Amino acid sequence: MSTTLAGPLVGATRVRPDGWLATPLTTDPSQAEAQARSLVHRHHPVAPGPVRCLTTRYRTATFTLGAPPRRLLKRHGDEAAYLGEVLAYQLLEGERVLPELHSASDISRTLMVDFLHEPAAIEHEDGFEELIAAVAAIHTASARWPQHVTETMSPWRLATTSDAPAPAWVRDPVAWRELLRLTADAHGDDHVPLGHLDLKADHCRRRSDGRFALIDAETLRPDLTGLPDLITLAYLGQVEGRALRPRWVRQAYRRHNNDLGAQWSDDGLVRALTAFATATGLTSLHGVAQ
Template sequence: MTTDPGDATVQACTDLAAHHPDIPGRVQCLTARYRTAVFAIGDPPTRILKRHADIDAYNAEVVAYQLLGGRGILPELHDASDDAQTLVTGYLPYKADLSAPAVLDELVELVARAHTAPAAWPPEITDVMQPYTLAATRTEPVPEWIGNAGAWQSVMELTADAHGVDHIPLGGFDLAPRHARRDHSGELTIIDGETMRLDWTGLPDVITLAYIAAEVSAPLTPRWIRRTYLHHARKHGAQWTDMTLRSALTLWAEATGLHSLHGITD
């Protein structure tokens, strides 16, 4: 895709007219990159249009909205076009101040809510997703990107102990301070779901939360992040203990070759 904001805006207007005719309004380019472009719609903005150049990224984001819809994790999805690889979502005008402990607690709860979402899925979703459950995948060969097969298998066993063998290990969100936004009602959501995977587990997101806390200079320790995540995950039905969560995080790093846990197991 073009990286010129003017050309990108022209393309976005064409896509809106052809694929989202019920979403009118002034179009303003927010970002224009080779892989994605994002536009505000309306004056003042009320919607976001996101265009994908990569079909896999588009499909991943559509799946994220389908699997996490109704949980208050992602913005509201108003429309999507497979032909144009575009999504129209709600506009979230306010950046969350993650340096405030109470706000960071909200984000940790939101992440825990996402990781435990499969437990609340209706039968029509759980039936379709059976091939992705831990029960179905634990005996399969480890993914090619895993460097330590034994550590990875231990991660899967600990995740199954915490969530159950019917769990689908959602995770890998693009967590960043700029992606934590509030709508006009004050609700916090994550605005980017295209990196979510069904074979990732939530463990790297917990590590990223510790990194974010340091990045925004929040007066909280990585141990606080871990224990807060543990509290919220258990509230939503997961059965992690502090010992098993620390073990799983350490094994994740061993399995993937991750160089730093950002103090999350200290």
Template structure:
């Protein structure tokens, strides 16, 4: 998996998040005052790392999630992801963003998905497929803004710097063009974990943490990740079954994959990225 990400040296971020919880709470209060006036309540630190911190804002009318970024690029990327997906895929809702504080104000979803349900593997595959196929459902203004990241545009441009085999990556994009058409923006690279599926009060299952969604790479790594995520959640499915769930979910959203074309594209994707294992999904 290391081939899919660049390893950054220690200290790469000039202004990392504080490590002191009290300082983090001060930062959260400052963000609410600066960029989210009128949002008041008890603020609780949920998690903190070098690049970002997450807080729950508890209010009588309903809790919210406040996320602060230390890296402007990460903030911009996550904001873009939620703006693209909030109305087109089952993800947590983004309510507001704050450029001054690099903050996002989002839906609070405290109820975990019920992984004991037999239909959960299919629901996960459908959620992933909804992200991968989100761009045809974008409003016109967003589709126009993202046209430079369409398959047609990417095929004419250079491969990302981290790609091990640019020619193979071109073949991956060509296979996606056959499956989806030239206007698809290939959103992908979700941070998939069992705990990142939550349930709304009406029972809808949604994805949390879509900060890694990128409009310049395909989402095949999400498919490769599915068997491990399902295993962690207590669902041991064969590679054939996992692939079948993804084929069904993407076909329902207009894709023209076949089992053979998807398996061949997965193998090409591994060659393009240096990925060492496809967990049997290409067999």
């Protein structure tokens, strides 16, 4: 796993050292915007103009397209992050929980998606439950994949991975296998355990039809289960002025997952959360297993 040190998953993360990216992007907005115009012209010829720099970092840069903005161009410096985000759009195409993907370029490592500017407030139960429902849709998506996607993703089925050696970053392989067993009990052996979303308030948006959506899907992985996201949800429910009880978050998560075909018991979900913490060295479950 890889994420920032501060946050809900401290202890279960390993942080990349400074300078790990061989070809970082420019952090100068004017230079980044000029480069984006050239990339749009070559790789996204139907994109609306003008191009305006929104954010520029050494790993990623984002640009609005159109006036007023209609599309968002995202550029990746890291090929793995780009491929991960493209994979997320492909795997979640039928769930309508991400902005619509219009085009992608492997050559330039860029994607063009709908620009979602309207925030989705999650300060209260109704809005937060929309977030939980979107996360549950992602976690159960493999049950609704068309046959060609199911076949492509078959190497990540729990039936295939449960008996494989634990990943190198796992501290307790026995607890990891218990986590996978409990997940298979709830979702079935054919389940592909999507998880590790970059969940934060700023990534919760509204689509033009009013539906809730998440932006920034580059961290999604098909091998971590949904438990890190449930832990993050419990954390989010208690920070930035919110006061949502972790038990309420867990029960809402279980209800939405089970409505979509899972069969989590409350006891099984608590044991799975505990197994994840033991397996990864997570320092806190933020009350979600109590």
